Amino acid sequence: MDPSYFTQVGKDLVPILLADFGIQLIGWSISAFLQTEKFYDLAESTSFILCTFLSLYKPWDENSIWTDGKDLGILRAIHPRQIIASGTTVVRAAYLGSFLFSRALRHGDKRFSKIKKLPGRFLIYWLVQGIWVALTALPVYMTNSIPASIHPNLELQDYIGIALWGSGFVFEVIANYQKQKWRKEVGRDYKRSFISTGLWSLSRHPNYFGECLLWFGSYFFCSSAFPAALENPAPIMSYWMSRLAVFSPMFVTFLITRVSGIPLLERENDRRLKDVVAYWKYKKATSMFVPTLPRRNVE
Structure with a gap:
């Protein structure tokens, strides 16, 4: 072997x-x-x-x-x-x-x-x-x-990674707080309501976007040490393992956007709010994942 x-x-x-x-x-x-x-x-x-x-x-x-x-x-x-x-x-x-x-x-x-x-x-x-x-x-x-x-020593790649992690974490915390506050305000009307304010006006799943972003940031500052481990006279890390690490943020994003996160919630919301016209307008105008300004003039 x-x-x-x-x-x-x-x-x-x-x-x-x-x-x-x-x-x-x-x-x-x-x-x-x-x-x-x-x-x-x-x-x-x-x-x-x-x-x-x-x-x-x-x-x-x-x-x-x-x-x-x-x-x-x-x-x-x-x-x-x-x-x-x-x-x-x-x-x-x-x-x-x-x-x-x-x-x-x-x-x-x-x-x-x-x-x-x-x-x-x-x-x-x-x-x-x-x-x-x-x-x-x-x-x-x-x-x-x-x-x-x-x-x-810490270098530019590390600082970019820290900035990405920090941005993602703050995004996730604020999105969760906004949704938790909305949930308390609507109370029993939850099944006929949906949140579309704050970060949720920029993305239908801003908390998940923040989660993925922070793990990309984590990979950025962790991987800046990998070349030194590969180039050491007695290699501490194998080349294939250094490449395996990049699957970390990719795996998180794939699982959240394609398997167990967003797809399940989208199906649940479509079923729960199938008769709510405002929801379908919101869904058509608002990005599913990456935050963007909502599209205007959506019928």
Whole structure:
């Protein structure tokens, strides 16, 4: 077998993936027994946070800052790029996990209304979530596996990535806040209403746009360290793995826009608001994903 499969980054990913899917299996077993979907999003955020922690501190590695016993100090042993990559991932996971968990406690999740009573099929959703956690934050896990001494200084690509992440996160937080506020205001009229103000006047799914944008930003500043790992005298990362990381934001965008995010909501809204003329005008005039000014003179 190609020895490049056993580079440091490749080895470090194994325990991270085991932890990821271990959390999913524990979450599934509890949720299947209780026939509830309320812990699904909570397990996702927990997986992101734990896997990020493991990728940064690597407690299984005798040379890691967690186990080496040297008086290095954490901040001296971790590169600023790793701090940014890990910090942004944890912030996103903590925010979205708590937001979705509280929403699930209040309203449940219609996606699992039937599936949660079928343990075998329910497991598929949890395994898909494990893949989501593994691929989405893959660039973060990889850049954390590269020793701080090899990381190059922060450069233009990093700052562009930080700006993209920040823009995406703010966009998502504001969109979620606006929709949550609208939902409280309309109350029982929810089934005959839809939000079309604020960021929702620029996109029918601005929260999803923000989610995709922040992961593109995360890839940008994480991947700026990859060339140094490839060019090291003893390569720390294989070439094919550095290319695999680019699938992270692409996978997020594909899943959200083509599989489980926007398509499900679009079908649900079309069914729920099929007799609401204003909704169909809004849908025709407003971009589905990328925010743009609404089209005028739409009949």
